[in-house]
Amino acid sequence: MSQYALLVASTVIACLLNGSHGTVTEKNTYENHTCIRECTLNSSRTCVYDFILEYYFTLTKACYNCPINVTDCYRPHCVAANGYPRAIMTVNRMLPGPAIHVCKGDTIVVNVQNALQGGEGTSIHWHGVLQHDSQYMDGVSMLTQCPIPSHTTFQYKFKANNAGTHFWHAHSGLQRSDGFYGVLVIRDAPEHEVHLGLYDFDLPEHTIVVNDWLIELCVSKFANHHHAGGDNKPESMLINGRGMFQNFSNNSTQSVANTPVAVFKVHQGRRYRFRSISNGILNCPIQVSIDNHNLTMIASDGNPFKKIEVESFNIFAGERFDFVLAATADVGNYWIRARGLADCSVKKAKQVAILRYEGAPDEQPTQPISYEDANRSGKKLNPWNQKGTEELIQITDLDSLVEDDAALKDKPDKKFYIYMDFNKIDNYHFQDKTYYPLSAVEKAKHLYMPQMNRISTILPPTPPLTQYKDIPTGTFCNPETINKNCTKEYCECTFLLKASLGDVVELVVIDEGVTFNANHPVHLHGHAFRVVGMDRLNDSTSVQEVMRLDAEGKLPRKLTKAVSKDTVTIPDGGYSILRFLADNPGFWLFHCHIEFHVEIGMGLIIQVGEPGQMPKPPRNFPKCGHWSFQGYDEDQTNQTETKCNVSSASMNNIGTTVLMIVLGAFWMR
C-alpha cells in the first residue's frame, strides 16, 4: 500500500500545473489525480475531472513514427489502438478515456465539454453507480437528461456511494463503441473490504478493460448491417485500448512491427487484486485467462462473493469481475489472453496483454498467440450458453458475501416475465413493404429484430425524469396496453413497467433463442439485483414453457446468498431470474448491453415510484422540448401561448444547424 504515498506526492505537482480550461493537456490524463489515495473512513474529497469529447483518429500526427519506433506510441495524444487506421471518439485524446479512481463517499464532478464536430449530442452514464438522490445524473439521453448539445458543457455531480469496479461510457447513440468509455473504481476503506486478507495490493494500474473493436466507426457497420448485407462480427479486440492487429513493416528490414500491447507489472511472491471490466460492443462474450496462473475470483459488479479459484472466466458486455492474482510463477513475461466467443469467434477476434514480473526483460512472452491458443481449459466461471457443471461455474453457483436482504423474501411483490428473441418481423425502419419487403429479400439479408416481449422501445421525446409533464399522453406502453398483434406487426413504443417504491420486484428474463444461438447480457440502472435463478433449458425455449415450468414449481430460486450484480447473461434457450428491492425512485433503463440491440429497442423502462416521489433536479437543469410538428403559429404576437415552444437546449441545436447551413453556403460559393 506504500505505493500510494508516491502517487500522492507526485499529484501535488500535477495539481500545481493545472492549466487552462478547454484544451487537452497532459494533466487531463488524471493518471495522478489527488483522489487516487489509500481510502480511509471519513476522509471524503471532491474529485473534479474535465472531459473533452471529440472525434479523433488512430495513429495521428501525435504518434510520429509509431509503431516502427514504439516509444512514439506512448506520446501524449497518440492513440495507437490496434494499429488499424480509423475514426474514433475520444475523451481527452485517450483510449480508454481518463480512469476515475475514488474512495467511497467522495463526490465525483465531471465537466463534460461536447466538442464533437458534426453537431452531435452526447451524455455519459456511470455504469454501476446507483445514483440514489442523484437520479438525474444517470446519463441516459432522453430518459434521465437531454443530450448535451455540441459546443456546450454539462456538469455531472454525484456521490460515489457504492464501492466497486464500475466504468463510465456514453449513453447516446453508438458512441461507447468508438471510444467514449473508461474506468470508474470506487474503493472502500480497508475496514469494509471482506477480502482484504487475500491480497497485498489493490492498485489502479491493475485494472483491465476488455472490449471487441471494429475497424470502422460503429455507425458505419450498423448502417451496413441493418440496411445492406454487412455482417455484425467484430474483427478485433482491445485490452486497455491497446493491442496487436495491424502489421507494419520497416521497409529496409522487412521486419514486422505492431502497436504495443498493455503491460501489467507485478513482483514475485505478492498477491494483487485485479479489476476487470467489459465494455463489450457486439455479441462478444470474452474469455479471460493468464498463462501459468489461476485466478481467485472474489467480486462482480462491485459485490463480493465467496472466493473461488478458476483457470479462466467469461465476461459479458457491461459486466465486471475482480480477482486475485498470486504472482507465484517464475520471474518472466506471461500472456494475459482475451478470446472472443459467439460473434467474435467468426473472425477470431482476440487480444493479448503482458503480465510482467519485476526483473523480467522488456520482451514479449514466447508462447504462441493464435485464437485457439487462448482456449484455456479447466475450471471456468460464467459459461456462455452452457449448462453449469463441475468445471463450468454459473453465477448462481456462487455464494454472495452481501448479507441477505428483503429482495430475497419468499414472494416478490411484483413479478414480470420478460422474453427476448430475434423476431422475424417487417420493421419499417429497415424494410419497405412496397419496394423491398422481407419476403422479397434474399435470406442472407433478412434482419431479425431483437425485442423484449416483441416490443421495440424508443425513448420518449423528452426525458421523463426531468420533464415528466412534457411527455405526450400515449407515449408509454406495455404488452397489456398495446392493441396490436406484435407477432404479426412491428410494435414500437416506450415499453414501461411500473413498481411501487419499496416493492420487491422479480424479473424472469427469458431468451427464447429460436433464431440464433445468441446472447443478451442485460443491465439494470439504479439498482443491483440478486441472481436467484439461471438455466439453459435447451437450444431454444418459449415464454409459455418457462411460465409453465414456473407454475409447476420447477424453476428453482436461490433465496439465500444469491449473488448481487447489475449486469448478467441470459442463457439462450433458458432464463435468469433477478430480484431487486425497488428502493430508488426514478425511471431506470433495463436493457441488453449489446450496442446494436439496445440501439434498435431491446430495452424497457422500469418506473419506480410516482414522479412526486422522485427527487427534483436542480432548478436550472437543462431542458429540451419535443419536436413533433403541430404546425406553425403564424401570429407573432401570440408566441407565448403556442403549444410547441422550444427550450434553451433545443434552441442550441437550432443555432448549430443555422451555423452549419451558413457555412455550407459559404463553401459552395
Ligand SMILES: *[C@@H]1O[C@H](CO)[C@@H](O)[C@H](O)[C@H]1NC(C)=O
Ligand atoms: C504520474 O506519476 C508517475 C510517477 O511519479 C509518473 O511517472 C507519470 O509520468 C505521471 N503521469 C502524468 C501524466 O503526469
Ligand SMILES: *[C@@H]1O[C@H](CO)[C@@H](O)[C@H](O)[C@H]1NC(C)=O
Ligand atoms: C466516521 O464517522 C462516523 C459517523 O460520522 C463515526 O461514527 C465514526 O466513528 C467515524 N470513524 C472514524 C474512523 O473517524
Ligand SMILES: *[C@@H]1O[C@H](CO)[C@@H](O)[C@H](O)[C@H]1NC(C)=O
Ligand atoms: C523514438 O522516439 C523517441 C521519442 O518518442 C525518440 O526519443 C527516439 O530517439 C526515437 N528513436 C529512434 C531510433 O528514432
Ligand SMILES: *[C@@H]1O[C@H](CO)[C@@H](O)[C@H](O)[C@H]1NC(C)=O
Ligand atoms: C499480421 O501478421 C500476423 C502474423 O503473420 C497474421 O496472423 C495477421 O493476420 C496479420 N494481421 C493482419 C490484420 O493482417
Ligand SMILES: *[C@@H]1O[C@H](CO)[C@@H](O)[C@H](O)[C@H]1NC(C)=O
Ligand atoms: C514502405 O514502402 C512503401 C512502398 O514502397 C511506402 O509506401 C511506405 O511508406 C514505406 N513504409 C515505411 C515505413 O517506410
Ligand SMILES: *[C@@H]1O[C@H](CO)[C@@H](O)[C@H](O)[C@H]1NC(C)=O
Ligand atoms: C528500419 O530499421 C533499421 C534497423 O533497425 C533502421 O536503421 C532504419 O532507420 C529503419 N527505417 C525506418 C524507415 O524506420
Ligand SMILES: *[C@@H]1O[C@H](CO)[C@@H](O)[C@H](O)[C@H]1NC(C)=O
Ligand atoms: C490451476 O488449477 C488447476 C486445477 O483446477 C490445477 O491443476 C493447476 O495446477 C493450477 N495451476 C496453477 C498455476 O496454480
Ligand SMILES: *[C@@H]1O[C@H](CO)[C@@H](O)[C@H](O)[C@H]1NC(C)=O
Ligand atoms: C476449447 O476447449 C474445450 C475443452 O477445454 C473444447 O471442448 C472446445 O471444443 C474448445 N473450443 C475450440 C473452439 O477449440
Ligand SMILES: *[C@@H]1O[C@H](CO)[C@@H](O)[C@H](O)[C@H]1NC(C)=O
Ligand atoms: C397474432 O399473429 C400470429 C401470427 O400471425 C398468430 O399466430 C396469432 O394467433 C395472433 N394472435 C392473436 C391474439 O390474434
Ligand SMILES: *[C@@H]1O[C@H](CO)[C@@H](O)[C@H](O)[C@H]1NC(C)=O
Ligand atoms: C430439446 O429440444 C429438442 C428439439 O426441439 C427436443 O427434441 C427435446 O425434447 C428438447 N428437450 C427437452 C428436455 O425439452
Ligand SMILES: *[C@@H]1O[C@H](CO)[C@@H](O)[C@H](O)[C@H]1NC(C)=O
Ligand atoms: C392566441 O391563441 C389563442 C389560443 O391558441 C387564441 O384563442 C387567440 O385568439 C390568439 N390570439 C390572437 C391575438 O391571435
Ligand SMILES: *[C@@H]1O[C@H](CO)[C@@H](O)[C@H](O)[C@H]1NC(C)=O
Ligand atoms: C414553454 O415555455 C414556458 C415559458 O418559458 C415554460 O414554462 C415551459 O416549460 C415551456 N414548455 C416546454 C415544453 O418547453
Ligand SMILES: [Cu+2]
Ligand atoms: Cu441483445
